[in-house]
Amino acid sequence: xxxxxxxxxxxxxxxxxxxxxxxxxxxxxxxxxxxxxxxxxxxxxxxxxxxxxxxxxxxxxxxxxxxxxxxxxxxxxxxxxxxxxxxxxxxxxxxxxxxxxxxxxxxxxxxxxxxxxxxxxxxxxxxxxxxxxxxxxxxxxxxxxxxxxxxxxxxxxxxxxxxxxxxxxxxxxxxxxxxxxxxxxxxxxxxxxxxxxxxxxxxxxxxxxxxxxxxxxxxxxxxxxxxxxxxxxxxxxxxxxxxxxxxxxxxxxxxxxxxx
Numbered sequence: 001x002x003x004x005x006x007x008x009x010x011x012x013x014x015x016x017x018x019x020x021x022x023x024x025x026x027x028x029x030x031x032x033x034x035x036x037x038x039x040x041x042x043x044x045x046x047x048x049x050x051x052x053x054x055x056x057x058x059x060x061x062x063x064x065x066x067x068x069x070x071x072x073x074x075x076x077x078x079x080x081x082x083x084x085x086x087x088x089x090x091x092x093x094x095x096x097x098x099x100x101x102x103x104x105x106x107x108x109x110x111x112x113x114x115x116x117x118x119x120x121x122x123x124x125x126x127x128x129x130x131x132x133x134x135x136x137x138x139x140x141x142x143x144x145x146x147x148x149x150x151x152x153x154x155x156x157x158x159x160x161x162x163x164x165x166x167x168x169x170x171x172x173x174x175x176x177x178x179x180x181x182x183x184x185x186x187x188x189x190x191x192x193x194x195x196x197x198x199x200x201x202x203x204x205x206x207x208x209x210x211x212x213x214x215x216x217x218x219x220x221x222x223x224x225x226x227x228x229x230x231x232x233x234x235x236x237x238x239x240x241x242x243x244x245x246x247x248x249x250x251x252x253x254x255x256x257x258x259x260x
Contacts, residue, residue, distance in 0.1 A: 015050050019058035027067055027080060034082035038068065041077070104242035106182045107234045111227045111249050113175050114159070118222035120166035122214045129165040133211050136161055140207065144200045151200050152183065158207055162214070182234070203233060224252070 026032040039047065044055045059078055062068045068078040121129075136158040143151035159179060163172040193199060206229035213222035227250045235243045 015048075015054045016058040016061065019044075019048055019050070019055065020061050023058070023062055024065075024067060027083070032080045034080055036080045038077040038080070043077075102238075102242075103182070103234075104238040104245070106178055107230060107238065107246060108249060110175075110178045110182055111230050111246065113171060113178060114162075114226040114230060115223035117159075117163045117166040117168070117171050117175055118210055118214060118226040119219040120168055120171070121162050122217050122219035122222045124167040125165040125214060129161065130211075130215055132161045133158060133165065133214070137204070137207055137211055140200075140204050144197065144204060148196055148200065151203075155203065155207070156183075162210070165214070199233075203229070206232065224250070 023032070023038070032038075038044065038059075041052065041055055041059075045052055048055065059068060059070065063070060063078070066081055066083070069081050070078045125133075136154055139154040140151060140158060143154050156179065159175060160172075163175040166172065206225065210222055210225045210229065213219075213225055231246050231250045235246055238246070
């Protein structure tokens with residue numbers, strides 16, 4: 001025996017996963033292009049030297065991931081689909097829903113994303129994009145007296161417009177994915193809160209401050225306000241040690257200083 005830490009058990013890789021890896025790599029490398037067809041199921045069984053059930057499971061996973069499309073009754077093999085931001089968003093959404101990713105981690109990630117989106121929007125936004133954000137903010141104000149569901153929908157629209165104004169597609173996609181998961185995890189708590197109207201009013205004020213900073217071109221200020229808003233909205237739903245990390249992010253700890 002040795003004092004060193006023991007080896008961890010290895011995870012068996014199933015045959016269908018190897019098929020998925022090969023097809024994904026062929027798509028990502030350009031060897032398979034949108035519109036191309038895979039060989040028939042029978043040919044794939046021969047090429048991969050696996051069972052029919054293994055091939056079908058691989059094709060199911062690839063179709064679920066947006067890489068392929070099969071049509072019932074189609075005599076040809078599955079069609080290769082173009083990769084889109086929607087494909088990436090779905091993958092991120094699935095990843096963020098696993099138990100290993102805590103609410104605190106998701107909020108941390110969202111603080112980083114929203115802060116960056118606000119910073120970039122302050123520098124890159126157009127007059128039309130500012131108008132779009134103002135419209136969603138006006139809608140939020142109208143919904144305070146309507147209900148949380150309607151307010152939340154307008155809130156999502158505001159953040160979608162803000163992320164789009166950043167001019168960064170990856171930020172836009174990641175923001176949409178993480179926002180949906182975070183909101184879903186505590187939606188019931190907020191919806192049943194006794195001070196729901198107060199929460200919506202405070203949130204509206206925070207959004208207005210962010211928009212003012214974006215409109216003024218104050219990127220660093222917009223980013224800080226975005227992080228402050230998320231802290232105020234979600235901090236009470238995480239543990240005290242996790243809350244301190246969020247507070248540090250609000251203060252800019254660990255972030256590269258941005259100069260307007």
